[in-house]
Amino acid sequence: MKPLQITARISQRFQQATIRSKIIVLIMGTVLVALFLAGVALLVDDVLRERRRLVANVMGVAQVISSNSTAAVTFRDKNALNEILASLARRPNILMACVYDSSLKVLGSFTRPQALAFCPPSPSDQVYEFSWDNFTVSEPILLENTRIGTLLIISDLREMREAVLVHALITLFTIFLAALAAFWLSRRIEHFVSDPLHELARTARVISEKGDYSIRAEKASDAEMSLLIEAFNHMLARVEEQNQEHERLLQEAQNAVRVRDEFLSIASHELRTPLTSLRGGMELIHRLVDKDLISTYPRQRLLKLLATNDQEFTRFSRLVDDLLDVTRISSGHLTLRPELVDLKQVVHKVLRQLQTEINVSRSSIALDLKGREPGMWDRFRIEQVLLNLVSNAVKYGGGNAITIATRTDEDSAVISVQDHGIGISANDQINLFQRFARAASSRHFGGLGLGLYISRQIVEAHGGKIQISSSLGEGTTITVELPLRVAERDRGRDSA
Ligand SMILES: Nc1ncnc2c1ncn2[C@@H]1O[C@H](COP(=O)(O)OP(=O)(O)O)[C@@H](O)[C@H]1O
Ligand SMILES: [Mg+2]
Numbered sequence: 001m002k003p004l005q006i007t008a009r010i011s012q013r014f015q016q017a018t019i020r021s022k023i024i025v026l027i028m029g030t031v032l033v034a035l036f037l038a039g040v041a042l043l044v045d046d047v048l049r050e051r052r053r054l055v056a057n058v059m060g061v062a063q064v065i066s067s068n069s070t071a072a073v074t075f076r077d078k079n080a081l082n083e084i085l086a087s088l089a090r091r092p093n094i095l096m097a098c099v100y101d102s103s104l105k106v107l108g109s110f111t112r113p114q115a116l117a118f119c120p121p122s123p124s125d126q127v128y129e130f131s132w133d134n135f136t137v138s139e140p141i142l143l144e145n146t147r148i149g150t151l152l153i154i155s156d157l158r159e160m161r162e163a164v165l166v167h168a169l170i171t172l173f174t175i176f177l178a179a180l181a182a183f184w185l186s187r188r189i190e191h192f193v194s195d196p197l198h199e200l201a202r203t204a205r206v207i208s209e210k211g212d213y214s215i216r217a218e219k220a221s222d223a224e225m226s227l228l229i230e231a232f233n234h235m236l237a238r239v240e241e242q243n244q245e246h247e248r249l250l251q252e253a254q255n256a257v258r259v260r261d262e263f264l265s266i267a268s269h270e271l272r273t274p275l276t277s278l279r280g281g282m283e284l285i286h287r288l289v290d291k292d293l294i295s296t297y298p299r300q301r302l303l304k305l306l307a308t309n310d311q312e313f314t315r316f317s318r319l320v321d322d323l324l325d326v327t328r329i330s331s332g333h334l335t336l337r338p339e340l341v342d343l344k345q346v347v348h349k350v351l352r353q354l355q356t357e358i359n360v361s362r363s364s365i366a367l368d369l370k371g372r373e374p375g376m377w378d379r380f381r382i383e384q385v386l387l388n389l390v391s392n393a394v395k396y397g398g399g400n401a402i403t404i405a406t407r408t409d410e411d412s413a414v415i416s417v418q419d420h421g422i423g424i425s426a427n428d429q430i431n432l433f434q435r436f437a438r439a440a441s442s443r444h445f446g447g448l449g450l451g452l453y454i455s456r457q458i459v460e461a462h463g464g465k466i467q468i469s470s471s472l473g474e475g476t477t478i479t480v481e482l483p484l485r486v487a488e489r490d491r492g493r494d495s496a
Contacts, residue, residue, distance in 0.1 A: 019194045027186035028179070035175045046167045050160040054093075054135060055128055058155045061091065062139035066151045069099055073107060073141050073149040081108030088153075095134065096154045098123070102147065123152040133157055196220040200229060213240040263436045263448070270319055270446055274312035281309040311356055322450040326435060329457045336378040336461055338486050343406045343413060344369050346379070350386045354394060362399045363419075371408030375484040381458045382482075388451035389417040389478050395447070396440060396476070397421035412464070413482050420475035429468055455480075462486050 001009075014022065065084060072080040081099055088094045088110050097110040098119030106119045123138045134156050141149040203217040216233045220226045284305060288294040294302075328334050347369060351358070358365060375382075393402045397419035406415045424432065428439035433456040438449035452466075459466045463483045470476035 019197055020190050023190040023193055024183070024186045027190075028182060031182035032175075032179055035178050039171045039175050042171055043164070043168055047164055050163050051130070054155065054157070054160050055137075058094070058135065058137050058153055059128065059139070061088070061094070062137045062151055062153050065097065065153070066139040066141045069108075069141055069151060070143050070148070073099060073101060074143055076101070076107060078108050082110070084108075085110035093155045093159050094153060095156050096152075098152045099141070100150045100152065102149060104150075107149065119152065123150040130157075192222075196222075196225045196229070200232060204232075207236070213243055259436055266436075266442060267319075267323070267448055270448055271316065273446065274316040274319075277312040278309055278316070281305050281312075307356075314353075319448065322448060322454060325454050325457075326450055329454070334457060334461055336381060336486065338376045338378055340374045341377045341379045341382055342374045343371070343382075343408075343415065346383050346386055347404055347406065350383060350390055353387060354390055357391060357394050361394045361397065363394055363397050364401045366401060366403045368403060368405035371406060371413060373408040373413070373484060375408075375413050375482055376486055377462055377482060378458075381461075385455045385458050385480060386415065386417075388455045389415075389480070392451060392478075393417050393419035393421070393476070395445060400475070408484065411484050413484060414479060415482070416477055416479040418475065418477040423472045423474050423476055424468070424470040425472045429470060432468060433466070 014025070017025070065088070068084050069081060071077070072084060085097050085099065085108055088097050089112075094110075095112050096119070098106055099108045100119075100123055101107050104122050109119050124136055126136075126138065128135065128137045134154050137153045137155070139151040139153070140147045141151055199220075200217050203215060207213060207215050213236055216236060217229045220229050285294075288297050325334070347367065351365065390402070390404065398421040400420035402420075403418040404416075405418070406413065408414075422440065424439050431437045432439060433452050435453045436449040437453070438447060440447075456466050459480050459482065463486055464481050466481075467479045468476065469479070
């Protein structure tokens with residue numbers, strides 16, 4: 001494997017390692033490099049110091065021997081010279097000593113048994129010199145400042161090497177101890193860094209397993225981690241918010257679907273009822289004509305049949321009109337055509353239209369029509385509002401008395417329709433002006449739940465307001481307040 005591949009593999013392994021291992025490797029790496037460099041520096045310093053000590057030591061000896069040898073060299077007294085040199089035997093590091101005269105002839109020598117047997121042919125020119133395994137000193141022998149010979153001493157490096165080796169071992173041992181201490185320390189401190197990360201990872205895992213975004217990571221004490229955890233918690237809060245929003249939208253969508261389905265089933269039932277009745281009437285007439293019995297059929301019954309058919313037809317077209325109005329309102333196409341409208345006329349017209357229903361319900365209608373000032377309104381739409389309110393009063397009024405009151409003041413007209421019927425609970429009143437909202441049981445009362453919604457849209461398009469006051473079982477009063485003149489901006493406004 002090439003060195004490059006090895007480096008790549010090591011860095012890949014390092015990247016894949018846990019944060020815990022990375023921290024330990026980083027601390028240990030840094031400590032070991034620092035200790036190694038410090039150890040090398042100490043060792044170099046040690047070698048230099050030991051060399052200096054050796055040089056000083058051997059040169060001191062050389063100087064003493066050289067000055068002691070002056071007389072023996074002068075008189076070429078080999079015996080005396082050898083005796084002087086023999087004193088070197090007490091210094092175990094000195095392997096050999098040779099004395100040369102000025103013509104480089106060896107006058108005397110000292111050799112240790114294990115060392116070189118012969119003096120080198122000439123002493124070195126250098127004052128001292130290190131070779132791989134020994135150290136040589138050349139000391140001139142002087143007589144009154146004249147060089148009469150040279151003393152050569154060769155010392156081994158054993159002592160110096162031993163000292164350096166001992167120091168190196170001590171240094172190595174210290175490095176080993178320091179590395180152990182660093183390892184122990186790094187194990188103890190790595191969790192300060194890695195614990196918050198593990199905690200964060202644990203929280204993230206729990207959240208993803210449980211899908212519970214209300215869980216939060218615990219705050220960390222150091223700056224970067226607490227920033228990270230803050231950002232993490234912030235993100236969770238956003239996710240939670242979005243989840244809630246999705247939940248809400250889903251609920252809304254489900255509600256809308258439910259309301260639509262309910263509406264479809266009610267609408268089809270509501271539309272079918274007048275159609276069935278109409279069909280029954282038509283079939284009867286068809287049979288009478290077919291069997292040529294029409295002239296013998298009692299005239300009163302025939303007229304009643306036609307009147308019923310007419311009512312059912314009106315009921316059917318009102319339902320269709322309501323549905324069309326809802327579409328108009330949602331698409332913003334409810335336009336007003338204001339003209340002068342006399343409320344009194346409107347009330348009478350509506351009562352005429354509802355005559356049959358009123359008769360069937362047996363409710364008595366009391367009128368309290370004050371105020372003569374006509375308003376600038378869309379006649380057809382105001383009639384529609386009143387028709388809705390009075391038909392509700394008749395439908396839900398339980399046959400009790402109904403009061404229709406109108407009055408006008410300086411710039412507005414107030415119309416109220418009061419009944420003493422089933423009433424509406426406070427809870428149901430909240431949403432009653434919404435599309436398809438119904439409070440009464442659909443088993444007892446038909447209806448699409450559009451009358452109040454459309455009425456409110458019309459009243460508001462005129463710049464007015466509609467209010468409900470009711471209590472369950474006691475009756476209901478609906479009050480409409482209309483400005484006498486539709487403000488310019490409201491005229492033909494798109495009412496959504
Ligand atoms: N005068 C009233 N008395 C009691 N309940 C009423 C009265 N007017 C309206 N409501 C309630 O309000 C609901 C909505 O009325 P409306 O929009 O006219 O729809 P619909 O009459 O077709 O049901 C009715 O279903 C009924 O429960
Ligand atoms: Mg109604």
